[in-house]
Amino acid sequence: MASDRRPNLNPIILLTPAMVSVAFLLVVPVAFVVVYSFWLRTSVGGEQPGFYLDNWVEVLTDSFYRDILFSTLRIAGITTILCALLGYPAAFFVANTRFRNKALLLLLLMLPFWISYIIRTMSWINILGVSGAFNYLLEALSLTDEPLQMLYNEVTVILGLLHFLLPFMILNIYVSLDGMDRDLVPAARSLGTTPWQAFLEVTLPLSMPGLAAGGLLCFVLGSGTYITPLVLGGPTDAMFANLIYEAIITQLNWPLGSALSIVLLLILGSVVLLYNRYLGLNQLYKSFS
Amino acid sequence: MQNKGWIALKSYTVLVYLFMFAPVTVVVLLSFNSSQFGGFPIEGLSLRWFEALWNNAAIVRAFQTSLLLGSLTALISTAMGILASLALVRYDFPGKSFLNTLLIAPVLVPEVVLAVALLLFLRWLSLPKNFLMLLMGHVIFTLPFVILVVQARLVAIKRVYEEAALSLGANKVQAFMQVTLPLLMPAVAAGMLFAFTVSFDDITGTLFWKPAGVETVPTQIFSMLRNSISPEINALGTVMILVTVALPLLGAGLARRLSRTPSN
Numbered sequence: 378m379a380s381d382r383r384p385n386l387n388p389i390i391l392l393t394p395a396m397v398s399v400a401f402l403l404v405v406p407v408a409f410v411v412v413y414s415f416w417l418r419t420s421v422g423g424e425q426p427g428f429y430l431d432n433w434v435e436v437l438t439d440s441f442y443r444d445i446l447f448s449t450l451r452i453a454g455i456t457t458i459l460c461a462l463l464g465y466p467a468a469f470f471v472a473n474t475r476f477r478n479k480a481l482l483l484l485l486l487m488l489p490f491w492i493s494y495i496i497r498t499m500s501w502i503n504i505l506g507v508s509g510a511f512n513y514l515l516e517a518l519s520l521t522d523e524p525l526q527m528l529y530n531e532v533t534v535i536l537g538l539l540h541f542l543l544p545f546m547i548l549n550i551y552v553s554l555d556g557m558d559r560d561l562v563p564a565a566r567s568l569g570t571t572p573w574q575a576f577l578e579v580t581l582p583l584s585m586p587g588l589a590a591g592g593l594l595c596f597v598l599g600s601g602t603y604i605t606p607l608v609l610g611g612p613t614d615a616m617f618a619n620l621i622y623e624a625i626i627t628q629l630n631w632p633l634g635s636a637l638s639i640v641l642l643l644i645l646g647s648v649v650l651l652y653n654r655y656l657g658l659n660q661l662y663k664s665f666s
Numbered sequence: 667m668q669n670k671g672w673i674a675l676k677s678y679t680v681l682v683y684l685f686m687f688a689p690v691t692v693v694v695l696l697s698f699n700s701s702q703f704g705g706f707p708i709e710g711l712s713l714r715w716f717e718a719l720w721n722n723a724a725i726v727r728a729f730q731t732s733l734l735l736g737s738l739t740a741l742i743s744t745a746m747g748i749l750a751s752l753a754l755v756r757y758d759f760p761g762k763s764f765l766n767t768l769l770i771a772p773v774l775v776p777e778v779v780l781a782v783a784l785l786l787f788l789r790w791l792s793l794p795k796n797f798l799m800l801l802m803g804h805v806i807f808t809l810p811f812v813i814l815v816v817q818a819r820l821v822a823i824k825r826v827y828e829e830a831a832l833s834l835g836a837n838k839v840q841a842f843m844q845v846t847l848p849l850l851m852p853a854v855a856a857g858m859l860f861a862f863t864v865s866f867d868d869i870t871g872t873l874f875w876k877p878a879g880v881e882t883v884p885t886q887i888f889s890m891l892r893n894s895i896s897p898e899i900n901a902l903g904t905v906m907i908l909v910t911v912a913l914p915l916l917g918a919g920l921a922r923r924l925s926r927t928p929s930n
Contacts, residue, residue, distance in 0.1 A: 508705025
């Protein structure tokens with residue numbers, strides 16, 4: 378019986394390594410970012426501790442930051458919608474196909490997850506670049522005299538993000554479609570609905586949690602990226618995370634970088650909290666089981 | 667009518683797959699191009715760019731760094747993840763769901779913010795950037811993936827097996843090592859592979875955390891891209907695809923085989 382008293386201690390020991398890591402590598406550091414955002418950068422490049430609102434005033438009133446914030450949210454929003462439009466039919470097809478090698482189709486859906494993000498991003502240069510596949514094709518078909526400059530604009534940034542995020546959307550939708558009761562659609566059909574009505578009134582609402590989970594991931598990951606605009610965007614296509622990177626790595630302006638980081642964290646954090654409030658984070662876990 | 671719709675859906679899906687795989691296929695294709703320049707037309711097939719990789723000291727070093735970093739990350743975060751998952755699945759205690767969310771938090775916080783936070787903390791401690799810091803950053807970032815994968819499997823392993831072992835005189839550690847862990851192996855393997863590939867692929871945090879002069883494969887590719895795309899980058903990309911796709915596939919196949927054959 379003695380062993381029955383001890384288990385109360387056990388979970389604490391088991392959790393200690395992970396909790397200590399999260400505390401010291403995430404919670405405390407993020408608290409420091411909040412504190413630093415109120416410090417001042419001195420003219421010699423150091424920091425003046427204290428409680429100054431200068432960084433916050435700059436970040437919140439300068440239209441430069443506001444414009445980039447809005448364009449970041451717009452780019453992430455457009456990408457999320459495109460992911461849904463491209464991902465839903467594909468997930469629906471794989472979930473409902475009677476094709477013998479369904480496992481293979483599923484595997485192919487998962488594969489892009491494993492292919493390096495930087496490789497997938499730069500691969501678009503091979504497609505759209507001056508000596509890329511597309512220009513080569515156009516030239517071979519004698520449609521153009523000289524190569525088109527298609528890269529380094531907002532469209533290519535969205536394209537790169539779409540390519541990066543689509544698997545997240547497809548997988549989440551697939552998981553919720555796959556978990557659906559198979560008899561519901563035939564039941565709706567037998568009650569006289571058209572296939573389209575059955576889809577709109579049964580399948581679509583039931584797959585909403587997957588669509589929302591995929592949407593959340595796409596939006597949050599898309600808003601936080603700075604690699605895609607660096608590789609595929611032009612000089613004016615910076616996103617919000619690029620500002621943070623610039624402030625911290627290039628200008629070594631830690632207080633400003635901190636304030637910018639907190640802005641991003643607050644905005645994306647509230648999106649996650651809202652999602653959690655209405656839909657629950659556990660939907661996100663489903664794609665892992 | 668329905669048939670026509672289905673064919674349309676099928677074609678659309680094929681296009682989506684094409685969209686996903688065409689750019690990657692082109693990378694692989696161009697890495698075998700014997701041409702000097704990183705683009706079309708394809709002049710001939712050759713392995714010269716792979717040879718160039720092999721002879722490029724910076725790239726070989728980046729590979730060694732990435733492999734070491736990925737392996738250590740996988741080991742540490744899987745060990746932590748298994749312990750934490752055991753606590754979260756097998757025990758009830760106050761604040762459990764809060765702790766669970768906290769452990770998943772590193773993937774919910776935008777990676778760039780996580781990167782800034784960790785770097786700032788290190789600076790406040792007046793510590794220089796070093797490999798350990800890079801490793802810790804990767805561990806904290808991969809931990810949620812491991813916890814999600816291991817928890818999902820642990821929930822499915824019935825507690826009665828452990829109770830049987832306990833009633834037969836095993837202590838808790840023995841019961842875990844000889845009963846639970848073998849049953850958990852597929853998830854452990856999957857979690858490790860997951861952590862390894864996430865670490866191997868990471869660039870967002872790595873660019874912030876890496877000490878000067880240290881490059882991982884993704885940051886190496888990134889700095890090479892500053893000039894222009896070259897056949898060498900495509901070859902490196904092909905090798906990366908091999909490491910992060912072929913390896914997990916092999917691992918998954920192995921894990922499946924392991925879970926089929928009964929232990930002992």
